[in-house]
Amino acid sequence: MPSSPSQKMEVWNRKAHFYLGLYFLFFLWLFSFTGLLLNHPQWRFAQFWPERKETHYERPIQPPSSVSELDRAREIMRELNLAGEIDWPAQKQAARRLDFTVNRPGNTNRVSADLVQNRAAVQQIQINSLGVMNVLHTFSGTRINNPAATRDWTLTTIWVVAMDALAVGLLLMVLSSYYMWYRLKHKRRWGLIWLGAGVLSCSFFAVGLGWLR
């Protein structure tokens, strides 16, 4: 049994390292695998878009009573039995129309609602399981090139929390690994060489490339 505080710390640090690793194992595998797929769109087995299934349908709708566009879109979604993250078109909405896209991994619904005729046309696109995994990698409800885009679906927020938790878990695992290495005196020198190689190569890309002409 560990007696001194440093020994206790060492034991708990090691436990935290593999407990975190075990809990996040499947999340880590998903993001690792899809990271490879996103980096290699030319891999034939990973090309999910040509395999997509598209369907179109039109339905009568009740005119939405809400004032805001978001609430109106939600009313129409309820009528069409759709759920997901709402994506708005870049251009301004035309008068007496409401166009938006409802996204969830694997399923995209482009809704064009005519508020005069009280009809909604829906283009539904479904992708295969590899496509779903790809979308999960980037499904955050926000866009880096569009700060105005905000999350509006609770399940997107839950997925984002899961992604954030994985990131925090990985950072804690890195820190705990540094402590475990530091405690192994006879491995410090070789460890420093390996860590130094990683830090130098990574810093070159994160900092050095900006100054390269």
Place this chain on the structure above:
Amino acid sequence: LPKSFYTWTRDLHLYFGLLVSPFVVVFAISVFFLNHARLPAPDSATTTAVTRSVQVPVGIEQAEGKERVQLAGQILSQVGVAGEINFIRSLPKEHRLIVPVVKPGVEITIDVNLKEQTVTLSERRTAFWERLSYLHRSPGPHNAAIRGNWFWTRSWQWLADATVYLVLFLSITGVYLWVVIRSERKVGLILLLTGALSFVGIIYAVVA
């Protein structure tokens, strides 16, 4: 299994883990910027515009895809700009080409006037967070036909792939190193199952 296998696995887990750890930190920290795009705001956006004369390569207007990128690369070297050509936008009526060039830390837009044989350069120094998120997304799935047109983008792609393979190696060896410790099997198994259940549960809720 022989003890040497355990020792080798433990040492490789340690050293490969240390090697890949800075890359894992970059990918993990950038997640917060990518997931919460409004936070933090870019802090170093400066734009400068410079106009210079250049020799426009013959056929750049008609060329497409990789060939056009190669010809645009000749303009880049004339004005001393290095980086990944993001895309090339042609404005034929105005005899102009817009060539955004990116690399971690800098975004340069090259506006080529084909008639007057001049280019206007606009440069924006990006914040540290933007650099990390650029690296996280690079090279990515967009504009695959021309992506990796800069040596260092291809190098980063290789390193990002290596990071994934090493992380997979570390996770597998990590599971082995946990299984060896008998006293930790029960708690570890509970956590592994809890993780698997939350993984499947969340994905089922989001997808189904």
